Amino acid sequence: MSTPEVIIIGAGLSGLACALELTKNGVNVHLLEQEDAPGGRVRTDLVEGxxxxxxxxxxxxxxxxxxxxxxxxxxxxxxxxxxxxxxxxxxxxxxxxxxxxxxxxxxxxxxxxxxxxxxxxxxxxxxxxxxxxxxxxxxxxxxxxxxxxxxxxxxxxxxxxxxxxxxxxxxxxxxxxxxxxxxxxxxxxxxxxxxxxxAKGMEEIPRQLAARLPAGTLRCNTPVSRVDGSAVILASGEKLSAEQIILAVPSDAAQKILPALALPELKxxxxxxxxxxxxxxxxxxxxxxxxxxxxxxxxxxxxxxxxxxxxxxxxxxxxxxxxxxxxxxxxxxxxxxxxxxxxxxxxxxxxxxxxxxxxxxxxxEQNPSTKQPANAMEGVFLCGDQHSTSSIEGAITSGLETARRFLDQRSTSEN
Ligand SMILES: Cc1cc2nc3c(=O)[nH]c(=O)nc-3n(C[C@H](O)[C@H](O)[C@H](O)COP(=O)(O)OP(=O)(O)OC[C@H]3O[C@@H](n4cnc5c(N)ncnc54)[C@H](O)[C@@H]3O)c2cc1C
CATH class of the missing domain: 3.90.660.50 (Polyamine Oxidase; Chain A, domain 2)
Incomplete structure (x- = not known):
């Protein structure tokens, strides 16, 4: 894999939406997913027809x-x-x-x-x-x-x-x-x-988004163990790096990958x-x-x-x-x-x-007191439904907003 500008961890709907918005704007992205297919919580299985x-x-x-x-x-x-x-x-x-x-x-x-x-x-x-x-x-x-x-x-x-x-x-x-x-x-x-x-099941939603990504963007069966500065360490021991890392995973998974985040407990x-x-x-x-x-x-x-x-x-x-x-x-x-x-x-x-x-x-959980900050740590971008509404719309909105934050940051640093 070439060195990308952005690595997104997690190919649920938020990670997919983020990757699509970034690649549409010419950013070289690698999207890493631990499971055998994208979709996160939106998956469908074919069982006995x-x-x-x-x-x-x-x-x-x-x-x-x-x-x-x-x-x-x-x-x-x-x-x-x-x-x-x-x-x-x-x-x-x-x-x-x-x-x-x-x-x-x-x-x-x-x-x-x-x-x-x-x-x-x-x-x-x-x-x-x-x-x-x-x-x-x-x-x-x-x-x-x-x-x-x-x-x-x-x-x-x-x-x-x-x-x-x-x-x-x-x-x-x-x-x-x-x-x-x-x-x-x-x-x-x-x-x-x-x-x-x-008509063909809920997983058609992430499948459609993944199919629109440039070839080579999505890498499945790739669990991430840790993030260390600009490096992403995979469970296999492989080390990747990028200018920006985006964690498109639930907050408890983000906390595990990057313990310094100190996020509020996710229920x-x-x-x-x-x-x-x-x-x-x-x-x-x-x-x-x-x-x-x-x-x-x-x-x-x-x-x-x-x-x-x-x-x-x-x-x-x-x-x-x-x-x-x-x-x-x-x-x-x-x-x-x-x-x-x-x-x-x-x-x-x-x-x-x-x-x-x-x-x-x-x-x-989305009780009145529940807040999951998307800007918990300088230089780290977080996205996922927990930062918006716990829904398909919330996950996609969070992914798009995070991509736009990165694009704004990049254009500010270029000027
Ligand atoms: C049973 C159920 C019913 C629901 N009902 C509705 C509904 O009716 N309408 C609605 O709008 N929404 C509904 N939702 C909510 C909706 O599905 C979610 O809000 C949305 O899918 C969340 O997307 P996400 O990208 O934020 O998170 P996720 O889908 O959780 O994606 C995170 C991704 O990160 C990956 N990941 C995690 N850790 C690592 C790691 N270390 N390395 C690599 N990859 C990693 C995960 O495998 C996953 O693919 C429902 C959800 C469920 C489960």
Whole structure:
């Protein structure tokens, strides 16, 4: 490898976005990744003809920076319906975004999920966020989402039965202790666009970015052990150097590579994801199903093959079930299936378990007090979702911003 101007460690979405922006501006970059492929937390495996994303996640097509960087048409994004089905005490309720599905206006108004006042307040929230830019949202008073929703006047019942479950699945915690800025960001994105899946799985997103890098930029199977000044020491013992090193890894990994950083502790939100193969879809529509019962194990269920036929072999359906936290219990599957039996009845008996993923490091905690500085040490650039919003948009935004900081620094030193 020639000596590059910049070495980026980590080929998750932030490292890929950073590398693309730098190479577009003529910078010679080497991007080092420890795994066998780029993508970081956005990976998909082909198992018995099923596409299994490593943890259920969605791409929100209103994401502004990601939308500009990605070629969304070639991802063939398949949208979920704007709303959810909520299972509560064995009963099924539907709550739709009536601004986009006006046909549900009457049934949503009279649905037992929240009072009429709650529904008016949700419309008010939607309207107020429509006119707030993402930059303004990031400067607003930072509360827990729970307090924010209470202060907004929403009833306890609406918070407990809908928000705790829907946003629990997004924040991967259902206390709603996540920052209200993060809530406003995701609420705005959900109301301005659709939650989608790329037709061939979430990993199509990093694959597309990696394919646009100049040949020879990305080096996989290359774990970095240490950074020492301008030198990068690989686990193999090889030593590389560059004018600038960018750590596009989570803060705890950055801290290990460069102990002098002294970053605040990074806490993680975790999730357990179970996949099942089924002879038919229990939902038969592209919609997210949630549990409205506070004591339930299951947070959400979806059927990716209802959105894209590529997710499952012909004649079969793929069912994804998310449970908050890490659940390695031996009776987990039996408990999950017993709970889903109360949702769908006997058809659950025909489901076949495909895989369970225990994802301990899914999302960096983003509570009001959580701050991860991107400029923790002179001369060291850090990027990743922990410096922005814990999301695909946050990772890409952080990668692009870090590239621009480097370009600005270089042009200042040249003048
Ligand atoms: C289960 C789950 C659900 C999610 N749901 C959503 C969702 O619905 N919508 C949404 O927008 N976002 C969601 N996210 C979040 C989103 O996936 C992340 O915010 C984003 O992928 C983070 O990208 P990143 O580049 O910041 O970090 P990472 O993806 O963690 O990338 C860091 C990279 O650095 C590499 N690395 C680490 N250490 C080293 C080393 N020593 N040497 C070399 N390489 C190293 C890693 O292998 C990795 O590839 C979800 C994430 C998970 C896991």
């Amino acid at each position: 099923f596409l299994l994303d490593r943890g259920f996640q969605v791409y929100l097509d209103a994401y502004p920076n990601a939308g500009q960087l990605l070629d969304l048409d070639s991802l063939k994004l398949q949208p979920f319906q704007p709303g959810a089905i909520i299972f509560e005490h064995g009963k099924r309720h539907r709550l739709m975004d009536v601004f986009r599905r006006p046909g549900y206006l009457i049934s949503s108004a009279f649905s037992p999920m929240g009072s009429i006042l709650d529904k008016i307040l949700v419309a008010k929230l939607r309207f107020s966020l429509k006119f707030a830019s993402l930059e303004v949202i990031q400067t607003r008073e930072d509360l827990t989402t729970n307090l924010y929703l209470k202060n907004f006047g929403l009833s306890k019942s609406m918070i407990d039965r809908f928000f705790r479950s829907f946003y629990g699945g997004i924040f991967l915690e259902n206390e709603l202790s996540t920052s209200s800025r993060m809530f406003e960001f995701t609420f705005k994105m959900f109301t301005e666009g659709s939650a989608t899946l790329p 993680w939100r975790s999730v357990t994801n179970c996949y099942f193969a089924a002879p038919s879809s229990p939902l038969n529509e592209a919609i997210i199903a949630l549990s409205g019962d506070p004591d339930s194990l299951v947070n959400n269920l979806s059927v990716p093959s209802d959105l894209s036929a590529d997710y499952a072999p012909k004649g079969q359906s793929l069912i994804s079930v998310s449970i908050l936290g890490i659940h390695g219990e031996t009776d987990l599957l039996a408990r999950v299936l017993a709970e889903l039996h109360t949702w769908f009845g006997e058809e659950v008996a025909a489901w076949r378990h495909l895989r369970t993923d225990l994802i301990a490091r899914a999302l960096p």
